[in-house]
Every structure is written in structure tokens, then in C-alpha cells.
Amino acid sequence: xxxxxxxxxxxxxxxxxxxxxxxxxxxxxxxxxxxxxxxxxxxxxxxxxxxxxxxxxxxxxxxxxxxxxxxxxxxxxxxxxxxxxxxxxxxxxxxxxxxxxxxxxxxxxxxxxxxxxxxxxxxxxxxxxxxxxxxxxxxxxxxxxxxxxxxxxxxxxxxxxxxxxxxxxxxxxxxxxxxxxxxxxxxxxxxxxxxxxxxxxxxxxxxxxxxxxxxxxxxxxxxxxxxxxxxxxxxxxxxxxxxxxxxxxxxxxxxxxxxxxxxxxxxxxxxxxxxxxxxxxxxxxxxxxxxxxxxxxxxxxxxxxxxxxxxxxxxxxxxxxxxxxxxxxxxxxxxxxxxxxxxxxxxxxxxxxxxxxxxxxxxxxxxxxxxxxxxx
Numbered sequence: 001x002x003x004x005x006x007x008x009x010x011x012x013x014x015x016x017x018x019x020x021x022x023x024x025x026x027x028x029x030x031x032x033x034x035x036x037x038x039x040x041x042x043x044x045x046x047x048x049x050x051x052x053x054x055x056x057x058x059x060x061x062x063x064x065x066x067x068x069x070x071x072x073x074x075x076x077x078x079x080x081x082x083x084x085x086x087x088x089x090x091x092x093x094x095x096x097x098x099x100x101x102x103x104x105x106x107x108x109x110x111x112x113x114x115x116x117x118x119x120x121x122x123x124x125x126x127x128x129x130x131x132x133x134x135x136x137x138x139x140x141x142x143x144x145x146x147x148x149x150x151x152x153x154x155x156x157x158x159x160x161x162x163x164x165x166x167x168x169x170x171x172x173x174x175x176x177x178x179x180x181x182x183x184x185x186x187x188x189x190x191x192x193x194x195x196x197x198x199x200x201x202x203x204x205x206x207x208x209x210x211x212x213x214x215x216x217x218x219x220x221x222x223x224x225x226x227x228x229x230x231x232x233x234x235x236x237x238x239x240x241x242x243x244x245x246x247x248x249x250x251x252x253x254x255x256x257x258x259x260x261x262x263x264x265x266x267x268x269x270x271x272x273x274x275x276x277x278x279x280x281x282x283x284x285x286x287x288x289x290x291x292x293x294x295x296x297x298x299x300x301x302x303x304x305x306x307x308x309x310x311x312x313x314x315x316x317x318x319x320x321x322x323x324x325x326x327x328x329x330x331x332x333x334x335x336x337x338x339x340x341x342x343x344x345x346x347x348x349x350x351x352x353x354x355x356x357x358x359x360x361x362x363x364x365x366x367x368x369x370x371x372x373x374x375x376x
Contacts, residue, residue: 027332038331040254048335049375052324052356054342056101058084059366067095067103072361075122077130078352079144085130086359086367087123092116094123094132096146101369107146108132115140115148126164126223133162139170141193152195157214159191163223165244168193171229174200175217181210187217188229190246201246205236207262215281216262222351224292232290232300235283236260239290239300239327252298252331258306260284282309288322291351293372297334298327299356301349304336318345343368 026044030037059070071090078084082099092110097103109116119135125144132140137156141149159172174189187202204217219231227244237260241250263282268275289301304323308316322339346358346368354372 035248035251036331037251038253040252040327040331040333042255043325043333043335045335048337050326050335050337051373052337052340052370053373054340055355055369055371057364057366057368058086058097058101059364061365065103067106070095070361070365070367073359073365073367074347074361076348076350076357076359076367077123077125078350078355078357079125079128082355083144084357084367084369085123085125085144087120087132089120092120094130094142094146096144105146107142108140114151115142122162124162124164127166129164131162131164131170133159133172139193150193152191152193154191154195158189161219161221163221163229165190165223165227165229169198169244171221171223173217173219173221175204175214176210177214178210181206181208181213185210185213187219187231188221188242188246190244199246201242201248202231202240205233205238212262212264212281212283216283220287220290222290222292224296230290230292230298232287232302234285234287235262237286239287239298239331241298241331250331252327254325254333256286257304258284260286289349289351291349291356293351293374294353295374296329297374298329298331299351299372300325300327301339318343340368340370 026042027038027040059068063069070088073086074089075087084097086095093106094108095106117132117134117140120132121135122133124131128144130142130144137154140151157177158174162170162172164170169190169192171188171190175187176185179185183203186200187204189197190199191197204213206213207216216235218234222230229242231240237253237256239252242248261284265280265282266277267280269278285303285307287302291299302325303321305321307321319339324337326334328334345363346360348359350357356370358368360366
């Protein structure tokens with residue numbers, strides 16, 4: 001009898017070890033040259049209790065108050081007081097709203113004088129300053145009351161998707177568009193607000209030509225409270241974290257439900273009134289956005305199915321293709337959460353603390369605000 005009890009005890013121990021190993025097989029970990037590399041096989045949490053909760057909508061197609069009307073709201077940012085700033089590039093202005101969505105003021109305009117800009121594409125705020133980026137590689141800085149501070153310029157295609165850092169620094173996508181198709185052509189540059197380069201870093205993934213590599217390496221960028229820089233690549237299964245001086249700290253990948261392709265094709269485009277056939281890239285889409293919440297969790301808006309080439313086709317439902325993947329500070333995939341219901345379209349996502357904004361410039365001409373409700 002004693003022998004049988006010992007046997008049962010041993011078998012139970014083996015079963016528990018086996019079960020523990022099975023549970024731990026949610027990811028694999030490697031340390032290479034001091035960098036933590038995590039490949040996630042499945043989420044750690046199978047039955048999530050966390051969610052995104054709708055807070056409010058700013059703007060509508062036919063409001064009673066024209067201050068709540070946008071032409072094409074394209075970029076959103078939030079300051080430490082919870083005020084929301086929305087860029088409308090067609091109107092050329094930035095509108096400021098309270099945390100509850102009440103209109104406060106607006107500033108900025110189209111033009112070439114002080115405090116004016118052409119083809120604005122993005123805004124970002126940090127440390128009491130607001131950055132306005134433009135297609136002309138001109139970057140304008142205001143205070144949070146709309147007072148103009150300064151402007152700086154960069155070479156064309158430098159500093160795209162720019163983000164503000166502390167101590168008068170900015171970081172942006174700066175892979176050379178027509179440079180040699182080589183590993184030395186770094187992905188990111190940090191500039192000061194005089195336009196001078198401070199750091200260059202980030203190894204590119206190369207396809208067969210420089211233009212293709214430029215598209216294949218385009219990242220979504222965000223910054224945390226310690227000035228760490230996070231990238232999630234539109235066309236790669238690759239998420240990275242860098243220090244404020246460009247040291248690679250963390251690399252994350254995850255299992256995708258589809259394979260990645262980097263192919264080329266032809267498409268018709270109207271150029272100066274003439275329809276021409278031009279070369280086009282057919283690269284798989286992996287990611288649409290990245291953010292870091294107040295607890296340091298990394299939120300990646302990714303694709304759970306291959307996106308169709310024609311997203312405007314009848315029957316297209318965005319919720320069928322997108323979901324949020326939430327990673328711990330250490331790069332472990334905690335949970336996958338559904339894309340919010342009720343939105344039919346959006347152009348970009350911004351995360352500030354525990355708030356996530358979606359700008360919808362072409363559908364409802366509004367901005368949606370959600371908050372993170374996290375339950376372990």
C-alpha cells in the first residue's frame with residue numbers, strides 16, 4: 001500500500017510539472033547582446049475581463065455649434081491635464097477641448113508666416129509644448145495655449161510620424177527614401193528642436209529595393225513617461241523598445257494567423273488629370289497603432305486577418321480584421337481584446353495614458369475617445 005501511495009505521489013508530481021510547463025509555454029525568451037527577445041505563442045489570459053470603455057465623441061457632421069464641426073480631423077493628442085487637441089488639416093487649425101469634450105479654443109492656421117503651416121499631418125504634445133508636423137518636413141512648436149514658439153526644418157522624408165520627447169528633442173522615422181538599400185540606413189533619428197541630429201539607430205528589414213524597404217519599415221511610434229521609444233511596424237511582425245539614446249531594450253513578436261508577403265503589382269492612378277498605370281507594393285499589413293498605458297503595458301492595434309485591398313468594398317466590417325494585443329512591460333502577450341463596436345472607419349489611433357483616441361476624418365468627421373478598464 002505504501003509503495004502504491006509513493007507511486008501515485010510521483011505521478012501527481014509529474015502531472016503537475018507537465019501542466020505547469022504547458023501553461024508556461026505561452027512564449028519563448030532569448031537574451032541576445034543584452035536585449036530581451038520575446039516570441040509570443042498565445043495570450044497569457046484566455047478569458048479577458050479587461051476592455052475599452054466608450055467615453056465620448058467629439059464632433060459630428062451637423063452640430064448646432066460650429067466649434068464641434070470638423071472637415072477632416074486627422075490627428076489627436078492629450079496633455080497631462082486631460083485636455084484634447086485635434087488637428088483638422090483642411091481647416092488648418094488645432095481645436096482644444098476639455099477632458100469632458102467641451103470646446104475651449106483653437107489656434108494655428110494655413111500659411112507661411114510665424115505660427116502658420118502647410119499640409120499639416122500630425123500633432124503631439126509633451127512637457128507643456130505641442131508639435132505640429134507637416135508634409136513639407138517643417139515642424140512647428142506651440143505652447144498649450146496656442147502661443148507660437150518656434151519652427152525647425154528637416155530634409156525631405158526625415159522625421160516622419162514625429163513624436164515629442166523631453167528636453168526639446170523629437171524622434172521620427174528617417175529611413176532614407178532613395179539611399180543605399182543597406183543596414184546602415186537607420187530607421188530612426190532623434191533631433192533637437194533646431195533640427196540637428198542627436199542619435200541615429202534602428203536596423204531596417206530590407207527588401208529588394210530602397211523604395212520597397214522604406215515602405216516595409218514604416219513604423220507606428222509612441223513614447224512612454226521615461227522617454228523610451230516604442231515601434232510597431234505596419235508590415236512586419238516586429239515590436240521594439242529603445243532607450244532615449246537609441247539602445248535596443250526589447251524585441252517582441254507574436255504568432256500571426258497569416259503569412260507575410262512582400263510583392264509588387266500595378267495600379268491605376270490619376271496624375272495631373274491623366275490615368276496612368278504605376279508600380280505598387282503589395283505588402284501584408286500587420287499593425288495599425290501602438291501605445292503605452294499608465295501601468296507601462298504596451299497596446300498594439302494589430303490585424304487578426306488579412307486585410308482586403310479594397311477596404312471600401314460593400315460588406316467590409318473593420319471589427320472582423322482588427323484587435324488589440326496587450327503586452328506586459330517585459331514583452332509578454334497578456335491578452336487580446338476586440339476592436340470597439342460602433343466604429344465603421346478611422347484613420348489613426350493615439351494612446352495617452354489610459355485614454356485611446358480614434359480619428360475618423362472621412363466617415364463621421366469626428367474623434368472617438370475610450371478609456372482602459374483593466375481587470376487582472
